[in-house]
Amino acid sequence: MLGGLFGRSERDPDDAESDGEQRSRPGGEQRLRTDGGATASASAGTDASILTRLRRSEFVESIPFWGPPAVLVGIFVYGAVAWNLVISLIGWDGLGQPEYTDFSLAAYEQLLVDPSFTSAFWNTLILLLVFTVLSLAVGLLLAILIDRGIRFENTFRTIYLLPMSLSFVVTAIFWAWMYNPRIGLINTALRGVGLDVLTTAWLSNPDVKLFAIIFALMWQFSGYCMVVYLAGLRAIPRDQYEAARIDGASTLRVYLRVIIPQLGASTMSAAVVLMVFALKAFDFLFVLFGVNPGQSADILSVMMYRVAFDRLQWSYGAAVATVLFAMALSVIGPYLYAQYRRGEL
Amino acid sequence: MSRVDDLRGTLAAVDRSRAALYAVLFAMVAFYLAPLESGLATSIKTEAGFRATTPYAPPPLGEFTLAAWQVAFDRLSQGLINSLLMAIPATVLSALLGSLSAYGLTNLDWRGQTGVLVLFVAGVFLPYQSVLVPLRQFWSAVDLPSLIPLGFVGSYEGLITLSLTHAAYGIPICTVLFRSYYATLDEEMIEAARLDGASAATIYRRIVLPLSVPIFAVTLIYQFTQVWNDLLFAIVLVTDPSNQVVTVALNQLQGSFVNQYNLQMAGAFVAALPTLVVYVLFGEQFAKGVAGES
Numbered sequence: 001m002l003g004g005l006f007g008r009s010e011r012d013p014d015d016a017e018s019d020g021e022q023r024s025r026p027g028g029e030q031r032l033r034t035d036g037g038a039t040a041s042a043s044a045g046t047d048a049s050i051l052t053r054l055r056r057s058e059f060v061e062s063i064p065f066w067g068p069p070a071v072l073v074g075i076f077v078y079g080a081v082a083w084n085l086v087i088s089l090i091g092w093d094g095l096g097q098p099e100y101t102d103f104s105l106a107a108y109e110q111l112l113v114d115p116s117f118t119s120a121f122w123n124t125l126i127l128l129l130v131f132t133v134l135s136l137a138v139g140l141l142l143a144i145l146i147d148r149g150i151r152f153e154n155t156f157r158t159i160y161l162l163p164m165s166l167s168f169v170v171t172a173i174f175w176a177w178m179y180n181p182r183i184g185l186i187n188t189a190l191r192g193v194g195l196d197v198l199t200t201a202w203l204s205n206p207d208v209k210l211f212a213i214i215f216a217l218m219w220q221f222s223g224y225c226m227v228v229y230l231a232g233l234r235a236i237p238r239d240q241y242e243a244a245r246i247d248g249a250s251t252l253r254v255y256l257r258v259i260i261p262q263l264g265a266s267t268m269s270a271a272v273v274l275m276v277f278a279l280k281a282f283d284f285l286f287v288l289f290g291v292n293p294g295q296s297a298d299i300l301s302v303m304m305y306r307v308a309f310d311r312l313q314w315s316y317g318a319a320v321a322t323v324l325f326a327m328a329l330s331v332i333g334p335y336l337y338a339q340y341r342r343g344e345l
Numbered sequence: 346m347s348r349v350d351d352l353r354g355t356l357a358a359v360d361r362s363r364a365a366l367y368a369v370l371f372a373m374v375a376f377y378l379a380p381l382e383s384g385l386a387t388s389i390k391t392e393a394g395f396r397a398t399t400p401y402a403p404p405p406l407g408e409f410t411l412a413a414w415q416v417a418f419d420r421l422s423q424g425l426i427n428s429l430l431m432a433i434p435a436t437v438l439s440a441l442l443g444s445l446s447a448y449g450l451t452n453l454d455w456r457g458q459t460g461v462l463v464l465f466v467a468g469v470f471l472p473y474q475s476v477l478v479p480l481r482q483f484w485s486a487v488d489l490p491s492l493i494p495l496g497f498v499g500s501y502e503g504l505i506t507l508s509l510t511h512a513a514y515g516i517p518i519c520t521v522l523f524r525s526y527y528a529t530l531d532e533e534m535i536e537a538a539r540l541d542g543a544s545a546a547t548i549y550r551r552i553v554l555p556l557s558v559p560i561f562a563v564t565l566i567y568q569f570t571q572v573w574n575d576l577l578f579a580i581v582l583v584t585d586p587s588n589q590v591v592t593v594a595l596n597q598l599q600g601s602f603v604n605q606y607n608l609q610m611a612g613a614f615v616a617a618l619p620t621l622v623v624y625v626l627f628g629e630q631f632a633k634g635v636a637g638e639s
Contacts, residue, residue: 073468156374166617170574170613176599177387183399185379185401276470282576283577317477345466
């Protein structure tokens, strides 16, 4: 290991003088510590220089562990994002190979005047907002219900989280059947309770299409929000409930005034995950609609795939991808910064 | 614990209507299971059966059949095998790399590790669309069979490509999961081993790795589900039909049997079966993985 090259000053018996814990050990034990085979090369200096060397050697020692994964992440994540940005500038389309000679912002200018980009952009924002708020609300409700000291808590929790373990390909097929206009469960149930007026072709009616997608995605993700909120709820000391109850507050008031305000961190982290998911949601829509969900349900992630991999307008697709990346960054940037400020990274 | 239970008990007693609580809980169970239940019921009906009955009703007499499951299984079996061949190495690889990097970034102390960590964490949230075009370019430039001169590489090129891709993009989330666990390890124990002269590698092998079994379980289960369920990378990176994974095969089955809902539902269940089994057996670990993503 690299660490051996530098020796480890903390092994030097002289250094032991500066370390209370080490000094308290019987001297014989020190002689047994010879597993690494490296000998300490430098003798002790001042405490400060020992500390520096210790830090340095921990850094050097740590490289073999995080180095290779970091290189992979560097290439596949950051290298690819940078490459994508370059591709978006070179006006590449069709079956040939890209030529990295002429750079221009033409793809981005095209975005600004492309009506399908405009509608996909707004649909993405609607999806992001409504889906996030809805999933958070349902997840919070579930978490509060589960946290009421119920029986079979684990079973309920397992059932609510179950959709999250399924592929979007699977859930899209289920929901296409649920939404079937003639014999699907939703319309059958609506007719059953006399609400025939509400029945519609959920996945082809442009007025409700996007909402139908959001509802199905909420079904899949609310269990996730429940898990996050449940962890948040469990971290709140029980006596806070009790104190509020003694003050005579109703259950609803206890939750609204005391409990929910303390769930800010849970809300934030769940919201970030949901919003980023909304930006990359692709599989579910692709299974339902292929590359053409129609103007009322088109979102940027589907548009990116359609433009690049169906129409082979690589640079234009890369430009859409850059927009998506920027949107994701604007969600996670502030979040990571806040986490960093709170020392939670 | 009993004090907490007492308090919960008091709360429960004050609660105006316990029955309403359970009514809502069961209504939500119905909501979450309805798509699966009606899918399951439909999958065992004949075509006449599912057209004549409501979706959630069990098949009427004489309309019960497992034919749809048979067809779906025949159609998807190659995809199931391919998905397993692809997902297991990808999962193991990213879990191992995640464990290593989390150790290097958590239990070893050095300046600047937060900066490296931020790059990993941000990677968790990457929309894959923003790397798709370069990724396709990258893999078309890499000639795997000549890089790895083994007989099987040529015929499994698509699966190997997909597996390596998933392994690489799985590193950030695996690192985050392992890190949150390694941060709770007893600092003094590691420090003591260090003072005893153990190298970082020895500490990892002798102390950290044996303690990592629970978090390996969480990460492997969560990551396996993620990799198994993916469609986007598979449709972009795998062109050879013999290398098709199960999500792609299921999507094609759905497209080629329009309106044969019994077949579509059976196919959905066949493709989901491995993840469902994993979820039922290891729900606790899956929940931890899901929660750790935030």
